[in-house]
Amino acid sequence: xxxxxQSPSTLSASVGDRVTITCRASxxxxxxxxxxxxxxxxxxxxxxxxxxxxxxxxxSRFSGGVSxxxxxxxxxxxxxxxxxxxxxxxxxxxxxxFGGGTKVExx
Amino acid sequence: EVQVLESGGGLVQPGGSLRLSCAASGxxxxxxxxxxxxQAPGKGLEWVSAIDGTGRTTYYADYxxxxxxxxxxxxxxxxxxEMNSLRAEDTAVYYCVKDYSSGHQFDCWGQGAxxxxxx
Numbered sequence: 001x002x003x004x005x006q007s008p009s010t011l012s013a014s015v016g017d018r019v020t021i022t023c024r025a026s027x028x029x030x031x032x033x034x035x036x037x038x039x040x041x042x043x044x045x046x047x048x049x050x051x052x053x054x055x056x057x058x059x060s061r062f063s064g065g066v067s068x069x070x071x072x073x074x075x076x077x078x079x080x081x082x083x084x085x086x087x088x089x090x091x092x093x094x095x096x097x098f099g100g101g102t103k104v105e106x107x
Numbered sequence: 108e109v110q111v112l113e114s115g116g117g118l119v120q121p122g123g124s125l126r127l128s129c130a131a132s133g134x135x136x137x138x139x140x141x142x143x144x145x146q147a148p149g150k151g152l153e154w155v156s157a158i159d160g161t162g163r164t165t166y167y168a169d170y171x172x173x174x175x176x177x178x179x180x181x182x183x184x185x186x187x188x189e190m191n192s193l194r195a196e197d198t199a200v201y202y203c204v205k206d207y208s209s210g211h212q213f214d215c216w217g218q219g220a221x222x223x224x225x226x
Contacts, residue, residue, distance in 0.1 A: 001169075032210065036213075043202055043217065044202075044216055046207075046212060046213060049207060049210065049212045055214065087152050089154075091210050091211035091212050094157065095167075095169070096157070097154065098151060098154065099151075100151050101151045
């Protein structure tokens with residue numbers, strides 16, 4: 001099974017900050033990686049797929065990158081609506097696996 | 108509008124059974140793979156099972172093999188998850204999710220169905 005190691009588990013930041021979340025795959029998954037945002041009591045929402053493709057309707061302050069088996073989600077200027085938990089997911093092969101999540105908190 | 112809506116959650120005793128349903132609308136159901144993803148209270152997301160658009164090919168996480176069965180009825184635009192031999196660790200919100208048009212990322216999530224396994 002492909003393990004997804006996400007870091008940090010918690011991130012404290014202020015409005016306007018640039019934040020980066022990292023997800024590392026235990027083996028090559030090409031660019032078959034998605035990022036989701038989840039707010040308390042709500043279902044996750046797809047933000048980015050194929051490592052760097054922005055889902056329709058997602059603000060351009062979100063971006064995704066990849067270098068080998070290391071993937072990043074960057075929020076260029078954190079907004080109040082962005083305080084949430086973020087998950088990565090590989091869809092290279094079954095079983096599909098998620099990272100452990102990163103909670104972005106207000107500093 | 109593309110939507111999926113789960114039903115059938117509830118309280119069940121250890122060793123018991125439950126069937127979740129997911130009604131889909133707003134898209135051609137048979138053209139898309141579907142999955143179930145769960146989230147235990149206060150924990151992260153965990154993929155459970157997937158099925159292709161025809162219903163002929165299924166996939167399972169190791170920890171549910173033999174206990175959970177995914178199926179679909181394309182004539183009713185409905186996805187199912189039959190859950191048997193339930194354990195306390197199966198307690199979670201179960202989300203019905205739709206595959207993207209290309210790949211097994213999920214672009215539509217239901218509101219979730221809470222399954223509680225407890226005596």
